[in-house]
Amino acid sequence: MKGLVPLLLGIFGTFAFSWAGLILIPNMQIGQLTPQSDEEGSDIYPMPRSGMVERGRHVYAANGCAYCHSVWIRPEYAANDLERDRDYAAKVPWGVRRSAPRDYIFDRPVLLGKERMGPDLANMGKAAPSEEEPAPGASQTPAPSPAKLGQQPYTAAWHHRHLYSPRSFNIDSNMPAYRFLYQRRPVGSERSADALELTGGDAPPAGWEIVPTFDAQCLVAYLMSLDQSHPLSEVKSGAPAAAPAGSPAAPGGSPAAPAGSPAAPAGSPAAPAGWPAAPGASPKSSPPAKK
C-alpha cells in the first residue's frame, strides 16, 4: 500500500466530512434561533435566566445530576414520555409537548442528559399545581407523597428536603443525598426562615438547624426554572382536551399567560399556566396547536 498523499487526504477528508455533516450544517439550520414572541412583541419565550438560576445550572452540572436526569421530552409518536406522570397519585404530567431546539437557546452548558435513573426534569419547575386549581383527580386518589408536608408539592422547601433526604419521600429512590450542600448550625435567636423541616432520623438535634448553602439555593432556583410548557409555534402542544375552564391549555398562538397574570415573576412556583391536570385525558387526543 503506497502513496502517502492519498492516505493523508483521506484521513482528513473523512473527518471533515463528518464534521461538516453533523456539526456545520446543523449549525446553519438551528444555530441562530431567536426567542419567539406574539404579534405585539410581548410574551417572549424563552427568556434569559437570572444569575441565581445560571449559577444553579453549574451546580447541577458539577454534581452530575445530568447522568440520571434528562431534560427533554420525546414526541408522542416516539415514546410515552408525554403520558407519564411525575407524581403518580397527583397526575402531574412530565410535559405537554415535545422539546424543541428553541427551548434551549440560552442554555450553556446545555444539560440534556442521556439516562433516566431518575425522572425527566424538563418541566420540573412547572410541576407545582397552583393553589386555586386543585387537581380534579386528587380527591379520588390517595394523597400524593409531597402532601405529607402539608404544603404545595414541589415548592422550594420540598426541593430542599428532597435534596437533603431523598428517601424521606420515596423509600425506593436511589438518588444520593446532597447533604454537603447544606449547613448544620446552632439555632440563633430564632429559627431561620429557610431551615429545613425534617422529621425522624434526618432531624438535627434540638438547638440545631439545617439550612441550605447558597449553592443549594441556586440549584433549587434552577430546578424550579425548568419549564417547557410554553407553546412553541413549531411544535404541536398536546394540551389535554378536557381542560378546565380558564385553563391556559387552549391551543393558539396567544397563550393565556399574559391574560391570566402578566406580572408573574420568573421562576415563581405559582406561575400562571398551571397544569390543567385532567386525569385520563390523553395528550394524543388533543387538537394540535395552530401556528
Place this chain on the structure above:
Amino acid sequence: MSAPGIPLKESTIPASAASDVEQVERALIDASTRVPVLMFYASAIIWLLIGTVMAAFVSFKLHAPDWLSDIGPLTWGRMRPAHMNVMVYGWASMAAMGTGIWIMARLCRTTLRHPLLLVAGGGFWNLGVLLGVSGILLGESTGYQWLEFPPYAAVVLFLAYLLIMSWAVLMFRFRYGEQIYITQWYLLGAFLWFPWLYAAAQLMLFVVPVQGVLQAAVTCWYANNLLFLWLGAIALGIAYYMIPKVIGRPVYSYHLAAIGFWTFALFSSWTGMQRLVDGPFPAWMITASIAAMILTIIPVATVGLNHHMTMQGYFPLMRYSPTLRFTVFGAMSYTVFSVVGVMISLRSVARYVDFSQASIAYSHLGLYAFVTMTLFGSMYYIVPRLVGREWRYASLIKLHFWGSAYGIGLMTLMLLAGGLAQGINQDTPSLPFVESVQTIEPYLRGRSLSGILLTFAHFIFAFHFGLMLLGLGRASTVPTFLNPVETEGSETHL
C-alpha cells in the same frame, strides 16, 4: 533479549534475512523506546487502578446511595465523570499512545529520537489528567459528557498531546522503506484525528460556543469519534499488527484491509447522534447517524473476516500465547460491540433502551471488551521486549484474562438485560417511575459483582507489571506460555 518475532511482510523479506541484522535493528528500536513506552504504560496502569476504584464507588452507590454520600468529592455525580475521564484519558489513551509509539517505531524501522522529550510529553499528559480529575471531584466539571475536564486542564492535555503526537508523526517521516502497512494507516489516522477532534470540540464548546442543543450534538459527536477514531482505530491497528505477528503469517487480504479502513473512517465518524433519538434536533441528523451505524457493519464484517481468515488453522495458538488470547478477544468484541450498537440504535429498540443502563453496557463493550482487552494484549507482547525479561507467572496472566473476560461478560449481560427491563418499565406510563429503578436494582448488584472480578484482574495485572519493571521477570529465551507447549511446531511461532 529474545525477540522471536516473525517478519510481518514475508513476501518481501526472504526468510534468511530475518537474521542478525534484523535482530540488531529491532533491539536498537526497542532500546530507544524503552523509557518512554514503559513510562506511558506505568502511568496508564496507575490510572487504571484509580479508575477501577472509582468504578467501584459508582457501581455500589447506585444500589447503596447513602454509602459515603455526605462528602462532596465522593458523591455519585462527581465520581462517575471522574471514573469515565480517568479511564478514557488516563488509562486507555496513555496505554494506546504507548503501544502506538512502539508499533510505529517497529513498522517504520526507525529508532525513536530524543525519547526524553516524549517522557516530558507523557508527564504533562499525566498532569493534565490529574488537574482535570481533581477539578471534577472539587465540583468544577463542565457538564459536557467526556469533556468534563475544566478548560485549564484541557489546555495542558492538548499541549502535552501535541508534543507526543509530533514524535509519532516524525517517526513516520523518517520511515525506512516504501511500504505502509495497514496498522500504520490506523495509527496515523488516530494520531491525526484526535487533535482535530479535541480542538474542534473545545473550540465549539468553550471558545466560540455553539447555541443551545448543538452543544449536545458536539458532545455526542466528540465522544463517539473519540471512541471510534481515536481509541478504536488504535485498537484495530494493534489487532492488525499482533495477530499476524504472533502466528507468523501475513494478513489474509490487503484488499479487505483497505476496504475495512476506509469504510470504518467514513461510516463510524458519522455515528453518535443516535444517542439523542427523537430529541430536540432536526430528525435527519439522528436518521443519518442511525444509517451510518447500520453501515458500520461493512467495516466490521471486512475486518472480522480478514482476522478470521488470517487466524484460520491457528486458533489453537490462543491456548498458549497471552497476546493472541487478549487480542483475539478484543477483535471479536469489536464485532459484538458493533452489533449491539446497531441493535440499540434502531428506533424501535431505542425507544425502550435509550435512557436505560443498556447504553452503559454498550460503552463498556467498546471501551473495555474491545479497546482495553486489545491494549492488554499489546502490553503482554511489548513489555518483555522492553525490559528484557519474560512474564514471571503464567498463572497470573490466566487469572487476569479470566477475571477480565468473565467480568466484562457478566457486566454486559447484566446491564443489557437489566437495561431492557428498566427501559420497558420507563416507557409504561401506568407504572410509577420508581418501578423502573426497582427493576434494575438486582442487575446493578450483579454488575457490582462483575466489578469485583475486574478489580481483581486489574490488581493482578498491575502486580505482574510491577514485577517486570523491577526486573523480576524470568530471564529466558522462550516467552511465557499460558499452558505448557505440547506440540513441537507451535513453539517456533510463539
